[in-house]
Amino acid sequence: SYGLTQPPSVSVSPGQTARITCSGDALPNQYTYWYQQKPGQAPVVVMYKGSERPSGIPERFSGSSSGTTVTLTISGVQAEDEADYYCQSADRSGTAVFGGGTKLTVL
Amino acid sequence: QISLKESGPTLVKPTQTLTLTCTFSGFSLRTSGVGVGWIRQPPGEALEWLALVYWDDDKRYSPSLKSRLTITKDTSKNQVVLTVTNMDPVDTATYYCAHIFHDGHYLKYGFDIWGQGTMVTVSS
Numbered sequence: 001s002y003g004l005t006q007p008p009s010v011s012v013s014p015g016q017t018a019r020i021t022c023s024g025d026a027l028p029n030q031y032t033y034w035y036q037q038k039p040g041q042a043p044v045v046v047m048y049k050g051s052e053r054p055s056g057i058p059e060r061f062s063g064s065s066s067g068t069t070v071t072l073t074i075s076g077v078q079a080e081d082e083a084d085y086y087c088q089s090a091d092r093s094g095t096a097v098f099g100g101g102t103k104l105t106v107l
Numbered sequence: 108q109i110s111l112k113e114s115g116p117t118l119v120k121p122t123q124t125l126t127l128t129c130t131f132s133g134f135s136l137r138t139s140g141v142g143v144g145w146i147r148q149p150p151g152e153a154l155e156w157l158a159l160v161y162w163d164d165d166k167r168y169s170p171s172l173k174s175r176l177t178i179t180k181d182t183s184k185n186q187v188v189l190t191v192t193n194m195d196p197v198d199t200a201t202y203y204c205a206h207i208f209h210d211g212h213y214l215k216y217g218f219d220i221w222g223q224g225t226m227v228t229v230s231s
Binding site (some may be wrong): 095 | 144146153155156159163167169170203208210211213214215216217218219221222223224
């Protein structure tokens with residue numbers, strides 16, 4: 001099993017760009033998924049396979065990767081984007097793992 | 108439209124076995140490629156993957172909890188059941204079931220639809 005590392009918090013002002021990173025040694029060979037979780041709610045997937053946006057997710061959400069780090073970028077952050085964000089992947093044995101989560105604060 | 112809902116006890120005593128049921132609609136575990144997973148989240152903490160089962164009865168477990176977990180499916184009832192033995196206060200969490208998403212690479216999966224979750228407290 002391996003771990004995924006996320007920054008505990010990211011803060012941005014409305015309209016700015018938020019970048020949330022997720023690092024893990026196995027990420028270059030695996031897909032990464034991103035979830036948004038608002039207080040008291042179940043997680044919602046906002047990015048598939050690193051950079052594919054599900055239907056219904058605003059275009060301001062995008063994903064990218066470089067080496068062992070994947071990044072969720074939110075351009076033109078809005079107040080409604082304030083939430084916890086989790087990355088998730090799986091290793092070659094089919095064991096899923098989540099990152100520790102990043103709290104996005106919109107100032 | 109896919110939906111999932113978790114059910115089970117809200118309170119269990121230490122050392123007891125927890126049995127949770129995920130009842131779903133909008134898909135079938137008889138269909139090739141389909142799977143359901145369980146994830147939990149202690150209050151104020153991160154998500155933790157527990158187990159999954161695929162249509163072909165392929166099962167995977169969290170290595171750290173494998174000895175305590177059992178996942179089964181009942182295709183006739185559209186249900187997936189997770190049992191957790193020897194419950195401890197540290198197992199207090201919201202337990203979610205979720206529909207598995209993949210593009211044919213079964214081991215490169217994510218979770219596209221989640222249930223609302225069920226809170227389980229472990230206390231004597």
